Amino acid sequence: MGVFSDILRSDETIFKNVIALDYDYIPKLVPFREVHQRHMASCITPLFQDRSGRNLFIHGPPGVGKTVACRHVLKEIEDEHEEIEPIYINCWEKNTTHKIMTAICDSLGYKFTQNKKSDEMMKIIKEILNKKSVVFVFDEIDKAEEHDFLYWILEQIYKKAVFLITNYKEWLLNMDERIKSRLTAEILEFKQYNLPETKEIISQRIGHAFRENVVEKDAFDAIVKKTYDMGDLRKGLYLLKEAGNLAEERSLKHISIDQITTAVKKLDEFTINKMEGLDDDERFVFEVVKKYPDSKTGDLYKYYMNSGGKGSQKTFTRKLAKLSEGRFITMEKVGGGAEGNTSIIKLASRQPVNKKITEF
Numbered sequence: 079m080g081v082f083s084d085i086l087r088s089d090e091t092i093f094k095n096v097i098a099l100d101y102d103y104i105p106k107l108v109p110f111r112e113v114h115q116r117h118m119a120s121c122i123t124p125l126f127q128d129r130s131g132r133n134l135f136i137h138g139p140p141g142v143g144k145t146v147a148c149r150h151v152l153k154e155i156e157d158e159h160e161e162i163e164p165i166y167i168n169c170w171e172k173n174t175t176h177k178i179m180t181a182i183c184d185s186l187g188y189k190f191t192q193n194k195k196s197d198e199m200m201k202i203i204k205e206i207l208n209k210k211s212v213v214f215v216f217d218e219i220d221k222a223e224e225h226d227f228l229y230w231i232l233e234q235i236y237k238k239a240v241f242l243i244t245n246y247k248e249w250l251l252n253m254d255e256r257i258k259s260r261l262t263a264e265i266l267e268f269k270q271y272n273l274p275e276t277k278e279i280i281s282q283r284i285g286h287a288f289r290e291n292v293v294e295k296d297a298f299d300a301i302v303k304k305t306y307d308m309g310d311l312r313k314g315l316y317l318l319k320e321a322g323n324l325a326e327e328r329s330l331k332h333i334s335i336d337q338i339t340t341a342v343k344k345l346d347e348f349t350i351n352k353m354e355g356l357d358d359d360e361r362f363v364f365e366v367v368k369k370y371p372d373s374k375t376g377d378l379y380k381y382y383m384n385s386g387g388k389g390s391q392k393t394f395t396r397k398l399a400k401l402s403e404g405r406f407i408t409m410e411k412v413g414g415g416a417e418g419n420t421s422i423i424k425l426a427s428r429q430p431v432n433k434k435i436t437e438f
């Protein structure tokens with residue numbers, strides 16, 4: 079064996095299918111989520127008998143397969159059951175009734191949405207959907223700024239199953255009573271994967287993404303351990319992709335522990351850099367949130383002032399918005415109480431590493 083045998087030629091690659099490491103890639107199998115998928119399917123089954131389906135409230139921490147399991151079920155419907163319309167909406171991207179109605183029209187192949195008001199689109203959607211059955215999935219539902227679209231769907235669309243996905247199980251409790259009573263959702267919890275499960279999922283992904291024997295044993299063990307410790311599969315996939323790119327940059331045929339260490343460092347540094355990107359007052363506000371998590375904006379402002387904060391309420395709200403943008407905190411809108419609309423301020427579940435790591 080020559081001294082250059084471990085060097086990748088310029089026309090070679092260690093990747094078999096790099097797309098398999100994208101976050102929205104839907105693998106053929108979603109191991110360890112079969113029970114969850116069966117529960118979803120059981121809520122949809124009545125639609126096959128021309129009855130209405132059941133609604134489901136899905137919750138769990140980031141990166142535990144909620145979206146992928148759900149999309150997997152929708153894909154099966156799309157591929158095999160023409161009579162049911164699957165509609166998936168991410169409420170982070172589509173956070174208003176108008177955007178959601180436009181997205182539903184898109185999904186139904188109705189193109190003339192320009193300049194149309196929400197209620198005009200609602201009429202069209204109702205006309206199309208009430209001739210068939212539909213499964214709605216509203217992912218990251220806590221990011222929706224308006225909720226009247228839900229009320230409308232529950233009232234106006236007849237044969238349906240509505241799935242809502244979020245990281246926050248308390249979200250449902252704060253929901254408008256009119257919606258809650260019409261939703262009567264069953265609850266499905268996704269828990270973090272244990273070590274053997276994490277190992278198996280990572281191993282399957284490596285099989286899809288890389289050529290054989292590319293990932294060395296030490297590197298594999300390290301990535302599994304780190305992913306398990308972080309409790310978030312998405313970050314594990316990030317590490318794999320990053321380590322793969324590092325190896326290729328260096329023309330290496332294998333991913334060793336060195337590339338994993340560098341990738342982990344980058345992930346960790348990102349956390350620190352993000353903290354460094356905050357000004358003193360933002361850090362101070364963040365400290366207050368850490369001390370009094372799950373408070374309402376108004377109460378938090380009082381704690382901030384009592385702890386020596388000097389900004390006006392407006393400045394304070396702006397700082398909160400900045401922290402929310404950086405995913406240090408989340409602001410969950412709650413409405414209808416004595417104080418009108420307000421938000422509950424929470425620490426982001428795995429703050430402050432961005433869960434959509436592509437935004438790095």
Ligand SMILES: Nc1ncnc2c1ncn2[C@@H]1O[C@H](COP(=O)(O)OP(=O)(O)OP(=O)(O)O)[C@@H](O)[C@H]1O
Nearest residue numbers: 101108109139140141142143144145146279311312
């Ligand atoms: N059981 C699994 N099998 C294969 N891949 C998985 C599994 N669970 C999660 N993944 C992968 O991990 C990544 C994160 O999963 P997913 O997007 O479903 O997380 P999530 O629970 O929806 O997180 P969030 O709350 O942050 O949206 C995805 O790329 C997904 O394909």
Ligand SMILES: [Mg+2]
Nearest residue numbers: 144145146217
């Ligand atoms: Mg998700």
